[in-house]
Amino acid sequence: MHVTTIDRFRPESGELLTWSVDSSDATPQRSRIPLSFNQGIHLAGAGEHSTWLAAAFRVEGPIDRHALGLAYHALIVRHGTLHSSFVKCGDTIVREEFDPLALRLAATPGVRVTSDVALQQVLWAALDAACHPFGFPAYLLGAIDRPDSSTILCGFDHSHVDAYSMSIIVDDVHRLYHGFRRSPELFAAEELPMIGSYVDYCAAEAETTEISSSDSRLLSWLHFFDQHDGHPPTFPLDLGVREGGTAPQGADVRPLLGPSETEEFADFCRRNGGSVYAGVLSAMAQAVNRLGGGPQLSLLFPMHTRRTEPWRNAVGWFTTNAPIRVDGTDDLCTGLQRTGPELRRAVRLGDVPIARVIAALGGFTPIRNDIFMVSYVDYRNLPGADLHDEIDAHHISNVTTADDAQFWISRTGRGLAVRSRFPDTAVGRATVGEFLEEVRTILRTAVPTARRVAVVTPLDGGDGPLRAPSAGASRR
The missing domain is CATH 3.30.559.10 (Chloramphenicol acetyltransferase-like domain)
Structure with missing residues (x-):
């Protein structure tokens, strides 16, 4: 795709x-x-x-x-x-x-x-x-x-x-x-x-069972928002848009890793207790830290809710969100070993309806119209994936306006790629371009490490411990 x-x-x-x-x-x-x-x-x-x-x-x-x-x-x-x-x-x-x-x-x-x-x-x-x-x-x-x-x-x-x-x-x-x-x-x-x-x-x-105010998952949500003054976190690097302002949307589509590199990176992630998505988040946090955005990356991520048979092949907006904080350590192995378990804990928070979270917060007003988020979709596992390359299948999104950054990571038979939307300002273009190049460099640096480890470590099965944050769509 x-x-x-x-x-x-x-x-x-x-x-x-x-x-x-x-x-x-x-x-x-x-x-x-x-x-x-x-x-x-x-x-x-x-x-x-x-x-x-x-x-x-x-x-x-x-x-x-x-x-x-x-x-x-x-x-x-x-x-x-x-x-x-x-x-x-x-x-x-x-x-x-x-x-x-x-x-x-x-x-x-x-x-x-x-x-x-x-x-x-x-x-x-x-x-x-x-x-x-x-x-x-x-x-x-x-x-x-x-x-x-x-x-x-x-x-x-x-x-x-x-x-x-x-x-x-x-x-x-x-x-x-x-x-x-x-x-x-x-x-x-x-x-x-x-x-x-x-x-x-x-x-x-609409008939979802009520979540108790003492539920540990709800309390984790509230703690996350408390750390961000009651607002969803924003992209931590300067995008050239003042608070309350907006700009035409910039768009960027680029590959991150080729097919063989992606397989090796997946092995690297598994050996360090995480999924490919956890590895990308760790690389993003490291890139933000290198570029002066702080030692921890906080964001919301979409995850699909097609968990039972009636919905697996149904068209609709089957997504919810979960919060996560990712350490931007200089060592990707260490970062991934932390992010993997953190992501698995975050997935469980996705069972709390967002409306319940907002009610518990007493409502909130986002700082920006867009919500900073990073989505991950492994298109190889979706219906009809075996024909995507043969029939040149495309997923196309509109280009409108933006006031924050959003990133969609996609894995296909061609490897790993990212689509981005951000404010199309001179600062926004430069910041997102530099950030994505830093992420790509970090990911590609991890591949030789995976090759060295593979010589002495037997392969594990599967594609990592995380399945749920797949096929999410947030706003655009």
């Missing part, structure tokens, strides 16, 4: 196709199911810029428009959140649900674009217009049609999807499209794995 941003996504020119969703025969029903915590925060802060995630992959030959229309309709029927929407009712936001079988899809007239640059701009504008947080639908269903090789592409407002969802959508649409293309009359979408609905998950989330 290529994890990138729309300003770096440059598909070959062709005819841009889109499908409209006609809901005139599907009267929306007001739902009693409340918004999830993530949806509530996202929709309350929805502004002029659309926060969306998109998925794209390649297919051979021109687009079979009938088959792709059937595939998109089946995708909507399959995932509950895609036949729901949000509307404002006075000072509140409510969910509405549509009967998916009453929805009709129709291909709209295509737009032929002869320039790659122009196509990128047309596509960007189309995604911004279609993937709005309110109303129905909140997504763009499309494709780029070409004679020899085409691109299927769809984007969704963040309220309905997370990073994990992008891989599920690629897998679902790929299988649905080719199934309907082979046999439009006989193929049954029910051949895909059974799933639950994210709307049902939201109902279950």
Whole structure:
């Protein structure tokens, strides 16, 4: 999976196709199911810029428009959140649900674009217009049609999807499209794995068992915030934006380690009691310390909540957050040996609903609009991963505005990479660039150490002790 941003996504020119969703025969029903915590925060802060995630992959030959229309309709029927929407009712936001079988899809007239640059701009504008947080639908269903090789592409407002969802959508649409293309009359979408609905998950989330005020996990959360004056921590290096200010978003996408280097780094992390994610966090803390940001890196990290079978292949925003403090020691081995256990303890804090934490704090107002965070996704473990390279699968995010730094670490068969968003100021660009280069240097320095240790130490199994902080998506 290529994890990138729309300003770096440059598909070959062709005819841009889109499908409209006609809901005139599907009267929306007001739902009693409340918004999830993530949806509530996202929709309350929805502004002029659309926060969306998109998925794209390649297919051979021109687009079979009938088959792709059937595939998109089946995708909507399959995932509950895609036949729901949000509307404002006075000072509140409510969910509405549509009967998916009453929805009709129709291909709209295509737009032929002869320039790659122009196509990128047309596509960007189309995604911004279609993937709005309110109303129905909140997504763009499309494709780029070409004679020899085409691109299927769809984007969704963040309220309905997370990073994990992008891989599920690629897998679902790929299988649905080719199934309907082979046999439009006989193929049954029910051949895909059974799933639950994210709307049902939201109902279950609302009924989560109350956490006692004396629960040690809640107390750990409160202690974390006490150490940061009741606010979420911010990125500790100067980004050139004053408190309360904002800037256009800068974006950076770069590799950190190649395939063999990543395998060796994973061995290095296992031998020191941690996962690859723990190793990256340790390297980031060390880089911050070297650059004058202090000896400890504090942050929130997203972790997915697809822990039981109904949700494993379901599209939705299945993420929560947990807090961690990482020591920025000069020795990566020592740092990792501390971070591994600390990360495992932090994962347990993710079982405490964030709404419960905020209530216990008496509410809080973040210093910045963005929350400084570091996400980790091992795309090799997600649905359809075995085909990602073959079909040139992409996870694409929008570029909007920013006032803090956020980092998405991705592991694929091509190795380890990072996508970043930050304020696009002269100071912000220089700071993030220097920080990422320092992180990459630290990681690559650890690889020769792993080689030396491997000569005398037998390999352990698995990919480290941490599984939960995977496929998180926070804001953008």
